[in-house]
Amino acid sequence: MQHFNLEDIENMSNLYRLNLINSVTGYKSAHLIGTVSPEGYENLAVFSSVVHLGSNPALIGIILRPTTVPRHTHSNMKSTGIFTLNAIHKNQIKQAHHTSAKYPETISEFDKTTLEVEKRKNFNAPFVKNAPIQLACKYLSEYHIKENDTRLLVGSIQDFYIADPMLLEDGWVQLDKGGVVTINGLDGYAVPKLKERFPYARPKQ
Numbered sequence: 001m002q003h004f005n006l007e008d009i010e011n012m013s014n015l016y017r018l019n020l021i022n023s024v025t026g027y028k029s030a031h032l033i034g035t036v037s038p039e040g041y042e043n044l045a046v047f048s049s050v051v052h053l054g055s056n057p058a059l060i061g062i063i064l065r066p067t068t069v070p071r072h073t074h075s076n077m078k079s080t081g082i083f084t085l086n087a088i089h090k091n092q093i094k095q096a097h098h099t100s101a102k103y104p105e106t107i108s109e110f111d112k113t114t115l116e117v118e119k120r121k122n123f124n125a126p127f128v129k130n131a132p133i134q135l136a137c138k139y140l141s142e143y144h145i146k147e148n149d150t151r152l153l154v155g156s157i158q159d160f161y162i163a164d165p166m167l168l169e170d171g172w173v174q175l176d177k178g179g180v181v182t183i184n185g186l187d188g189y190a191v192p193k194l195k196e197r198f199p200y201a202r203p204k205q
């Protein structure tokens with residue numbers, strides 16, 4: 001096994017450290033976040049840090065990089081109060097990855113990729129057509145993380161849409177039935193396959 005200590009980490013080239021630290025903590029969720037500016041410009045960006053915060057109320061968290069450069073997803077969700085979370089399908093990975101390119105605010109990533117907008121009633125932020133899971137979310141608040149100038153954005157789930165075969169009788173969503181991908185590091189996309197599901201674990205008698 002290879003071993004790295006803190007000094008090794010500090011002395012690594014930026015690229016090596018970025019690759020190593022982003023991938024060593026495991027597979028990440030893969031989402032496209034859809035927003036619209038108050039002026040009506042639609043925006044789409046890939047995020048790997050969407051986490052479950054709680055189910056009642058249904059809350060999600062997103063880690064946002066430092067706002068030392070314009071962050072359109074963030075400014076749009078703050079000013080409009082809404083955003084969409086779209087799971088990435090295995091056939092969408094190349095286009096999804098391209099949404100991380102830095103386009104000006106007035107250019108929509110929907111126009112620079114083959115990903116298509118899907119509009120839904122009473123919700124102004126764009127969904128991604130053919131995304132296996134689409135969540136309509138409300139922006140609630142954010143917490144600054146002083147250690148690295150990032151932010152934890154907190155959102156609540158308002159509505160959601162799931163492709164039929166994925167939703168099982170007890171409410172559990174079988175992601176592999178919808179071709180949902182996961183992210184390895186910052187540039188690798190993988191397709192997980194369910195191995196087994198277990199009953200609620202209780203202490204052994």
Ligand SMILES: Cc1cc2nc3c(=O)[nH]c(=O)nc-3n(C[C@H](O)[C@H](O)[C@H](O)COP(=O)(O)O)c2cc1C
Binds near residue numbers: 043044046047070102
């Ligand atoms: C695989 C991948 C995952 C990413 N995850 C995040 C993330 O969790 N948080 C973040 O702030 N940026 C993340 N980014 C960077 C954004 O996609 C990128 O900054 C994008 O330009 C943001 O667009 P916006 O300014 O339109 O919001 C990720 C990029 C890639 C390629």
